[in-house]
Each structure stands twice: as C-alpha cells, then as structure tokens.
Amino acid sequence: MDVKVLGAANEVGRSGFLVDCNGTKLLLDYGVLFGRRGSPTQYPLHVKPKDLDAIIITHAHLDHSGNVPSLFVSGNTDVYATPPTFDLSQLLIEDMLKITKDAQPFGLPELNNMMRNAKEIGFKHKITKGNATFELRETGHVIGGSSVLIESEKKKMFYTGDIKTHGSRMLREADLDIGDIDLLIIESTYSQTEQKPRKESERELIE
Template sequence: MKVKLLGAAQEVGRSGILLTLDDGSRILLDYGVSLEGEEPQFPLPVKPKEISFVSLSHAHLDHSGALPLLYVSASPPLVTTPLTLSLSDLLIRDFLKLSKYYVPYEYSEVKGMMENAVLKGFNESYEFGGVTVSLVDAGHIPGSAMISIDTGSYTVVYTGDYALHDTCLLRMGDKSALSKADLVVTESTYAEFDHPPRDWVEREFIATVTEVIEGGGTVLIPAFAVGRAQEILCVLAKYNFPYKVYVDGMAKAANDLILEDSHLLRDPGLFEKAVGMATKVRDWNDRKKAVEEASVIVSPAGMLQGGPSEYYMEKIMEKEKNAVIFVSFAIPETPARQVLETGVFASPTKKGMVKARVEWFDFSAHCGKSELIETVKISKSNAKFLLVHGEAEAERAMKNYVEEQGREALMPALGEEVEIEI
C-alpha cells in the first residue's frame, strides 16, 4: 500500500492522510485546517472524484475543517460517528461565519458533506468493496474515534487524536484495535513529555479558582468549545464548586449536542449536573453582569482569538484580583500564547499588559510520552508505525521509542508518498 501525507507531516494541524490500497482504492483519513497564523492553512489538494471514501476521526477543525472542499465537485461517502458529524457541522459553520479571509468553499459544500455521511457508532462496520472500516473510541473528545481499516490481508489503524487516560468527561481510548494493527498511523503531539497526573491538576485548578473567587475576582477560562469546555465544567461539578459559573459562546450549542449522546461519556450524570449548574450567557447584559461579579466564565475561543472570550479578556485584564486561566495548549502566534510568553494581550480593539493573574493547567486530551510508548508495546511485534501530527522533534522522539521496541517507524515529509510492504 501507499501512504501520502497531505498535512500533519512533522507539524500539528491540517491533518490529511491518503491511503492507496493494492486494489487501487483510495481512502482519505481526515482533512483539516491549521489555524496557526493570520490565515488558515489548508492541506495539500486531492482529487475528490478519485477518493473511494473519507473517514473523519473527530470534529476539531484541524481534522475536519477542509472536508467541504471534497464536495465542490464530488460526493464521496464520509464515514464518521453521529456526534462527530453534528459537532463538525457546528464548528465548520462557525469557521465560515467568523472568517475574515477567503475560505474556498461555502455553506452548500457543508450541506453536501452532511448529506454524504455514513454514520456508524463505535465498533460498527462499514463495508466498501473488500474493505471493512470500524470506528473505535479514541477518548479524545466526545464522539472521537480511531479508524480501523481491514483489507482482508492486513489492518491499518489511524489513531487520530487519542488518549489512554481517563478524564472527568471521557473514558480512556479503546486499546483493542491498536494491538491488532499491522500499520499504526499515530499522532505524536506530546511524544517528548508526560502530562501530570489528572487528579493533581484538577485539585490545583480548583484551589486556584477558589482563591481568586474568594478574593472577589472574576476568573476567565478561555476554552475550546468542543471537548475542553465540557471537561472544565465537569471538573467544577465533580468538586461541587459552590460559586457562580457562566458558560458562553459556541460551548452552549456543543453542550446541547453532547447531551443528546451523553451515553458516550464516562459519567453522563456528572455531565448533566455540570451543564445544569452553569448559567448560559444569553446576551450582552449577561456578559456585563458576569464580568462585574465574582464568578467563573467558561468561554470560547480558547486562544482568545475571536469569540466572547476576547470581550471578557478586555474587561478583566486590568484588575489584579481577576485571573485568566488557560486550560489548553497555546497555539503559536495566537493572543493566548502572547499572554503566556509576554504578559501582553492584543485584540483588534485593545492592547496592553495583563495585570490579572495568569495561569496555565495541563488538561490535555492527547496521549503523553508514556501512553505513546504503551501503544508501541501493545502492538504486534512486526507492526509498522507511520508518525503524524507532531512537530519534527516530537516525531523523532516517537521514532526512537518505536525502534527501541524493535518496530519500524516512518516519518514522511509533507507531500511525500511512501510505499509500505505489510
């Protein structure tokens, strides 16, 4: 078989992996955009009419945001979970609405994407010719899946983004598919270090938030609308946080969609409690009220780039009693990264030093170093690994782990097509 990386090659973002099987079938795994920098970066082009089918691992834009391009001139089947489809629709439509730059597709192509979806739950199969595709719980965000492709002769597993640790929101990913794969196409985002124990992170986070609130301050938590916002709400609910919590922006719509599929969560009851204890921000009056009282505000955008969090940051940044707490990786060249590195916040309407307390907590929903090594150890002794979705140094670290365990590892460059004998 052949594998060509259209994106996520020694970089994080704009995932796109094209498989060409020995029978000529062409399978596209994810097709996302990179939001690093001023304009979105798209993956390398592919001819939609030559694609047998597409499979989407999860809804985040760095995996889904370029998919509508495939439906400008063709209509390939899109295999994914029902929740991933609905969350992708939410995120892509918001991406189009907020874009201040040219995006090479329109809402009609998003509609085409939705209409060509083939929806499968975890461990359900899709047959195409002699190929069987199964989706396995990845433990990354609600609805996220590893994609297993069985050709009859060999099995390829694409991890997408995955986690082998439990969180408040989700159970860890299902390892079973990883142990059966002949080729593992794996993310290597955090191959160079481990995440701290989740219980410790939660307790430190709760202690910090409580301290700020009890000092009369407002806490802004910029969070990704899908995944991280829900995790933070669950942590607050788990510790019976007694103070006012607001939720704003697209996280509200994501909460509603995830509630419809709450059986996918680790503790549906905890999530229902978390959503119930948070006050939805309905309008500008609610926003003004939230920043004037000792409260916690969970709001997209996680990078302080657009969304209500930008407004909240402008309002809370100049008072030392307030705090902004980051709970996600800060993408380079974003306002969030600038605040963490320089203490300066800049938006289209305001720029200045942040006097409020600034903190960062590692609530990652990706595998850390030990979990990636565990993936290698539980794989077949003759399994091969193809590394994606990591900066070059992280992929090199992952390559070393794979080779130390006696397996072969490949880390192709962008646009490079490698032939793999299995």
C-alpha cells in the same frame, strides 16, 4: 496498502492521510491549519473527490475536519463519522466560515452537501468499501472522537487520530484492543512532554 501523507507530518494541523487499498481509496481526515495573525490558512495536499471511495472524519476539531467541505465543490462522496462528530463539525465549520468570511475555498452550500452525504456509524461497526473494511474505535479525546482500524488483503492499519490513553470524568480511555497491526499512524503531539496526573490538575483547579 499504500499511504500518502497530505498534511500533519512534523506539524500540528491540516491532518490528511490517503490510504489506497489496491484501488479502494479512503481519506482519513482533511483539516486546516490556521496561520498566525495575518497569515493565510494552510490546507492538506489536494485530492480529487472523484477518486475517493470514502472520507472518514475522526473527530470534529477543525485541524481534522475543517477542509472536508472543499471536497464537495464538484463532487459527492460518502463521509463516515460518529453522530457527535457530524453535529460538532457542522457547528465548528459554520463558525469558521463566519469568522474567516470569504477566506475558505468553500461555503455553506458545500458544507450542506457534505452533511447530505454523511453516513453516521457507531464504534466497532464494520463498513466494507471495495477492497477495504474499516471500523471506528473510541479515543478518549473528545465526544464522538474515533480512531480508524482498516483491514485490506490480510493487512491491518491503525490511525489513532487524536488519542488519550487515560480516561476522564466524561470519556473512557482510548480503545486499543486491536490485536496485531502492520502499520500505525499515531498522534505524538505531547509524546515528549511529561504531564501532571489528571487528579492533581483537578485539585489545583478546584483550589
């Protein structure tokens, strides 16, 4: 099991990880990174759509989903995500295209093609592609948000996507009942930040 980091290393945005399971290639997320005003949008490293066996979108936020339609300019690949992730991704990407006009390397036809190749799956539903089996787990980050657990040749990898270990009034906490793993790719945006307890933040908001 080999992993190539396409984006989101030492930065927040343009997430993309290519996992090669002895010839079976899974793409985990393919987002965008918006620059400061006047700066161009940044994208993950390029991959050839024809080389991919599956694309998995962990959640709808554009730093994880925003560049997936670019993979449908010249090809077709199965795309897996939860139903809410597809619904929200379509809305957010359509909005991005309206705002950025012709700045993106794709348009509505490619987005529509992506949606035609959408394969909706629920949490803990195992999918086998070639030498790899994967399933989605809840993250607690956003509705439909998921982590990805991959198994291949007796090795296990867990990609958290954006994760929240404490539940909220709307979402359960992340499902981390995954057993032993061999490789972990984990979001660490606020790993060095001490945050207030959620109940305290809620009280302050009400007051």
